[in-house]
Each structure stands twice: as C-alpha cells, then as structure tokens.
Ligand SMILES: Nc1ncnc2c1ncn2[C@@H]1O[C@H](COP(=O)(O)OP(=O)(O)OP(=O)(O)O)[C@@H](O)[C@H]1O
C-alpha cells in the first residue's frame with residue numbers, strides 16, 4: 537500500500553511519498569448553507585461547522601442497476617480534455633447528439649457514460665447513481681468532504697493542472713504581506729472586522745484557514761470572477777484556482793508563501809460501494825486503469841528505429857549499450873536485416889528498436905549517429921503495458937481483495 541492518506545477518502549498513487557495533492561488533510565465538516573447561496577456571508581472560521589454530507593441511502597432503483605456508469609464533465613475546460621484522453625486510449629465516447637447527457641464507449645459495452653457538472657459527478661458517486669468519474673482533485677476534495685465513500689483510483693491523469701491558492705491585493709495594506717504568517721499576524725482582523733475571503737471552495741478554504749490558526753474570517757461564496765472581489769472592495773482575499781497566474785496578475789493580486797491549499801489535476805474516482813458491490817465495476821475499473829496507465833506512460837516516450845552495420849547482433853548491441861540515452865526499456869531489440877546481393881541472401885545491417893524518453897530524443901539521435909546508426913525512424917507510442925499495473929495492485933489492497 538503506498539503511503540497516503542491523510543484524507544479520509546483514499547488516493548492511490550505510485551510513489552512511497554504522498555503526491556502533493558494527496559498530502560492535504562481533510563476532515564472538518566463544512567458549513568452547508570454556504571454553497572446554496574451565491575454571494576452570502578459564510579460561517580466565520582471560528583464558528584462551529586455542521587455536517588453537509590449528502591444522504592447516503594440508495595434507492596432500490598440504484599441497487600437494481602445492471603450497467604456500470606461513469607460520469608464525465610459536461611462542460612468547461614475538463615470536458616474536451618477528458619474525451620481526448622479517452623480517445624487516445626482507444627476509448628472514444630459515442631454521443632449521438634451534443635445535447636444528450638448520455639453516451640457510450642463502444643469498446644466497453646456494459647459502461648454507460650453520463651455527462652454531468654463536475655461537482656454533480658462527485659455527489660452522484662456518493663449517492664450511488666454513478667460508479668466512476670473523471671474530475672479534478674479540487675472538486676473531489678471540496679465536494680467529497682473527506683468521505684470514505686470515494687476512492688481516487690488514478691490521481692494523475694496529467695491534465696487540468698492547477699492549484700487552489702490564497703491571494704491578496706498587491707498593494708495597500710497588503711503591500712508587505714509576503715507569507716501566510718504575515719497575513720495571520722495583521723492587526724486588522726478582529727471579530728467585528730474579520731478577514732473577508734471569497735471562494736467557491738468553502739469547505740477546503742475554511743478548513744485550511746482554521747488549521748493555519750486564523751480566528752477571525754468571514755467567507756463569501758461565489759462561483760466566478762472571484763478576482764474582481766478585492767478590487768471592488770467586496771473581499772480582502774480570495775481562495776481560487778490558479779494555473780498560469782495571469783488572472784491574478786491582471787487583477788493586481790498576488791499569492792503568498794504558504795498559501796497553497798491544494799495541488800490539483802484530473803483524477804479517476806470511484807465509489808467504494810460500487811467497487812465492492814456492483815457487478816462489473818471492478819472489471820471496468822481494471823480496464824480503464826490499465827489503458828490510462830499504459831497510455832500516460834507511453835506519452836512520455838518515443839520508439840526509435842535505426843539501421844546499423846555490424847558483424848553480429850551482439851556486436852551491434854554492445855555499441856548501442858555503450859550509449860547512455862539509447863538503452864531502451866530493458867535494452868535494445870536488435871534484429872537482422874536481410875538483403876539480396878549478387879543473387880544471395882546477405883546480412884550486413886541490423887535494425888535496432890529502442891524506447892527513449894521524449895526529452896532525450898535529440899541526444900539519442902546524436903548518440904545513434906555517433907555509433908553508425910542511419911535511416912532513423914521515430915514513432916509515437918500508444919501504450920506501454922507493464923507486467924502489472926501498480927495502481928491496480930494498490931486498489932485491490934485498499935479494498936481488502
Ligand atoms: N485555470 C485553470 N487551469 C487549469 N485547470 C483548471 C483551471 N481552472 C480550473 N481548472 C480545473 O478544471 C476544472 C473545471 O474548471 P472549469 O473552469 O472548466 O469549470 P467551472 O469553473 O466549474 O465552470 P465555469 O468556469 O464554466 O463556471 C476545475 O475543477 C479544475 O480542476
């Protein structure tokens with residue numbers, strides 16, 4: 537089992553040290569009213585928080601369902617990238633009409649696709665109306681609220697990279713505020729005049745500031761254009777997603793040291809109950825995981841083929857292995873290239889195949905040339921399947937299987 541899981545829901549990842557996004561601790565119950573209102577004052581950080589866990593009860597209909605369901609983002613920047621990732625894994629989603637909320641993946645017949653808003657994917661995983669989903673870790677953390685019902689099966693789908701971060705104005709009373717500690721120590725924040733923070737992430741924002749020791753905080757909940765609130769005088773700080781930092785910069789805001797609440801990227805999430813109880817869910821998860829892992833592994837690599845003169849396969853292999861960047865996954869594949877000369881079959885060249893990291897491509901070509909390689913072909917890889925999918929092993933162990 538990998539090291540993880542400060543969060544109550546499980547995040548499976550490969551390294552022994554927790555990935556940045558999974559190191560965030562969840563656990564405090566949120567203030568429920570905040571999300572229902574659009575720009576309404578939220579509970580101060582010091583107030584008692586109340587549970588907003590969605591009802592766990594499944595209707596008989598949910599239990600009766602025979603097909604497996606996956607929720608995919610219906611709109612926004614995640615929607616297109618999710619479909620394109622699946623397509624790259626030969627799992628093209630077939631949607632008959634763009635206004636239809638349901639679709640299928642012909643290659644996995646017992647899987648139904650439902651297009652939903654990301655936060656609804658998380659809610660429906662919890663209610664049992666979906667079994668699997670692809671959403672940002674930010675949304676899983678915010679709307680999952682630390683529930684044990686969710687298992688993050690793949691925590692790094694390599695798109696939708698962003699961070700949830702606290703930002704304040706560059707100027708005025710914040711001019712010399714560089715760290716979260718500086719912000720905490722500002723004498724301005726009192727019970728009567730708390731630090732006003734606008735966010736769409738009430739649960740995570742509230743929990744973060746409480747844990748950092750902020751006593752006098754008032755949250756405002758809003759869905760978009762949060763960067764406009766401080767310049768309009770409606771808030772002192774924001775907790776919002778940041779990627780390039782352009783939106784902050786263009787609105788005269790700055791991040792501060794220690795102010796990152798969470799690192800996020802797209803994840804594959806499953807309902808723990810479905811994994812245990814619904815027929816077919818584990819098998820579909822296995823196939824998705826295998827394809828996603830093998831594909832994401834392959835995107836970082838290229839297949840290089842070249843011809844090389846030599847006296848024997850071993851002698852060619854010797855030359856290739858003397859170069860650091862062209863050793864391949866396990867070593868080069870060296871095969872004889874037969875040609876006809878003076879009416880006889882002759883062996884003068886060998887073809888070598890090596891998988892090289894994209895980053896090292898140019899260096900690899902240089903090294904190949906330096907040892908006599910010619911006719912170099914470079915091909916993209918679709919998959920690199922290992923003997924075993926590490927995340928699958930981790931998932932089985934998490935489920936006690
Ligand atoms: N600037 C960004 N760069 C990269 N990923 C982002 C960025 N903003 C958000 N994301 C990721 O994409 C997900 C969806 O964000 P998106 O902005 O498409 O939806 P939304 O904000 O919920 O909807 P909308 O902006 O249409 O109101 C987020 O939950 C987050 O994981």
Ligand SMILES: O=P(O)(O)OC[C@H]1O[C@H](OP(=O)(O)OP(=O)(O)O)[C@H](O)[C@@H]1O
Pocket residue numbers: 759760761762763776777778779780781782783784
């Ligand atoms: O650091 P940057 O690359 O500038 O990206 C950050 C911006 O992206 C998101 O907004 P989005 O574009 O989704 O608009 P929204 O406020 O309508 O959600 C986020 O809420 C920030 O405003």
Ligand SMILES: [Mg+2]
Pocket residue numbers: none
């Ligand atoms: Mg947005």
